Amino acid sequence: MTDGRKKVEKTDAEWRAQLSPEQYRITRKQGTERAFTGEYWDTKEPGVYRCVCCGEPLFDGQTKYESGTGWPSFSAPLDPGAVETREDRSLFMRRTEVVCARCDAHLGHVFPDGPRPTGLRYCLNSAALDFEAADAAGDPRAEPDAGAAGTEIGDAAGAGGAESTGPDAAASDPADR
Numbered sequence: 001m002t003d004g005r006k007k008v009e010k011t012d013a014e015w016r017a018q019l020s021p022e023q024y025r026i027t028r029k030q031g032t033e034r035a036f037t038g039e040y041w042d043t044k045e046p047g048v049y050r051c052v053c054c055g056e057p058l059f060d061g062q063t064k065y066e067s068g069t070g071w072p073s074f075s076a077p078l079d080p081g082a083v084e085t086r087e088d089r090s091l092f093m094r095r096t097e098v099v100c101a102r103c104d105a106h107l108g109h110v111f112p113d114g115p116r117p118t119g120l121r122y123c124l125n126s127a128a129l130d131f132e133a134a135d136a137a138g139d140p141r142a143e144p145d146a147g148a149a150g151t152e153i154g155d156a157a158g159a160g161g162a163e164s165t166g167p168d169a170a171a172s173d174p175a176d177r
């Protein structure tokens, strides 16, 4: 399953040149951004989160949920082989580090207190991710009228649960991945 995934290896200097100081500190030096400061902790739009270092798609917005921690949290990776885990005993704690399987970028940690069905909480740093909104990915059947507005229909039509029964939700479900 991992044979198709070529490892990306770069020198420290190359990573430093490619990334912003914050991205470099977090992904290459096992850093952690401050809670509620990252770009994506509150992002709810559908789309794919890629590794900021190598561009590999790692997490789907469908598995993102509100954990209340101030960091983007997911219940599962996009693909089981997309990320790898390692034991992390730093800071006098015993945690499980999550890294990009392709380039070893530090993404965050995974904890066993997530929602069902996985029971996992992938607690990640926004700075390690690059979000690609679903409609920016070039879906030819993007909604014609709601186009630009981010929160569109839900607000206009009231809170009747329109978001889960919308035509788009139904259409995009089986497609998954």
Ligand SMILES: [Zn+2]
Pocket: 051, 052, 053, 054, 055, 056, 100, 101, 102, 103, 104, 105
């Ligand atoms: Zn990567």
